[in-house]
Structures are given as C-alpha cells and as structure tokens.
Amino acid sequence: MRTGITKQEKTTDIWFDEKDPLIHIRTHNTALKKRLLAYSRRYPAICQQTDADPETGCMEFDIEKGRFSFRLTAPYSEERRRAARQYAKENNAADRLK
Numbered sequence: 046m047r048t049g050i051t052k053q054e055k056t057t058d059i060w061f062d063e064k065d066p067l068i069h070i071r072t073h074n075t076a077l078k079k080r081l082l083a084y085s086r087r088y089p090a091i092c093q094q095t096d097a098d099p100e101t102g103c104m105e106f107d108i109e110k111g112r113f114s115f116r117l118t119a120p121y122s123e124e125r126r127r128a129a130r131q132y133a134k135e136n137n138a139a140d141r142l143k
Contacts, residue, residue: 050101067107081106
C-alpha cells in the first residue's frame with residue numbers, strides 16, 4: 046500500500062504501564078496488523094481495534110496484558126550454526142534426488 050510516508054515513519058508503538066490492564070498498540074506493520082485484527086475478531090472481549098487511518102495504513106488496538114508478548118531468542122552458537130548448515134546441505138541434497 047502506498048501511503049506517502051517513509052519506512053522510517055512507519056512505526057510500531059506499544060504503550061503500557063503498571064496500572065492500566067491494557068496494552069495499547071499503534072502499528073503500520075502489515076503482518077502485525079493482520080494478526081491483531083484476526084485476534085480481535087476471534088476474541089473481542091480481550092482485544093479491540095480502536096482506530097484505523099486508511100491514509101497512512103496505521104491501525105490501533107487495545108489488548109489485555111498477558112495476551113501480548115515479546116519473544117527474546119539467544120543468538121545461535123557457532124556449533125549450532127554448523128549443525129544447521131550441515132542439516133540443510135543433507136536435506137537439500139536428498140530433496141534433489143527425489
């Protein structure tokens with residue numbers, strides 16, 4: 046979608062504090078918008094779309110705390126990277142023989 050704003054201006058903002066039971070999300074990210082929209086339709090008591098701006102492609106949602114999370118992943122060790130490369134080589138070679 047062409048919106049006339051730069052990628053740098055297409056942000057995702059997530060606000061919450063210790064008092065409010067809701068997390069407020071404002072995003073331009075298409076994948077996140079689709080996931081939140083589907084979630085809000087399936088669980089309207091937990092997540093609601095609060096605003097949308099068709100000009101910029103931005104959407105806003107409120108979601109209960111405890112229903113939205115970030116997943117932090119540790120970097121792969123060199124050993125794990127080597128094992129993944131080896132696994133990919135073996136499986137790609139097997140796929141070509143089929």
